[in-house]
Amino acid sequence: MSELPPLNTETIWAILNEDLDDRTVNELVWHHLGYRYNTESDRWDATQVDPDWRETYPEPPDFIDSRPATVKLTRSIPKENKQLLKEQLGFKGYKIGTFGPRQTRRATMANWLLSQMSMKGVGSGE
Template sequence: MPWPLSRMLLLQILEDRCSDRFVCERIWERLGYQPAEPHWCAGPDTPPDWAEAFPRAPELIAERPASVRLTRSIPKEHKQLLKQQLSFAGYRIGELYPRRTRRATAVNWLLAWLAQQEEPLAEQGPLGPELPTPVDPVEGHPGDLPVR
């Protein structure tokens, strides 16, 4: 059962108050990747194009090719859900870092996934392990992989 999505959780992701790994896991589980030591791997429910391109679950925040594929996989009719459902107007100029823009893409993908499942976005739900906003948004949280 995937981690429940809620407005509060998606805002936690946008506000950079949880690890990149936690964000990736919320998408991996919806793409059918399965936890295995030491990496998550494609499972029988992973879409074939994802499983072929990424037999191991891709680092969606740290790696550009994975982030690009995630962006392209959002159906056109769902590209504005971030703005429509969360009133997210984007980051200010001084806040534009690849990690943060990729987190916004991840949240938009999760909203699109909900829309495709015809599921509403709950207001409340469990949050990820809370972390303070990183001092250096380029570096991220301790343990976050470097962005390439």
């Protein structure tokens, strides 16, 4: 795994603006779900992952390619945090005709990360 950017609003905007590649965005979500890559065993360690996630995804899912994983991620965002992209960042969404499932899933990942920031009291970095 590469070095991850800090969890802050600049990173959230970089996800939305597609300044970060899909792999890095996935890795950010995996990290905050609790997945850790063990270089010695060359395997993923999911011992820190919530049991519900760990049971369904013993290895971290590719949220860009997996609609079911993204739906599960969406459902794990507390109701009061569902609109954080709009409320905290003023994100108005993507223009019609300029987005597809990939951008929608990246926005879901960004909102989940922003929700994590809110719940953990993280602001300018981690």
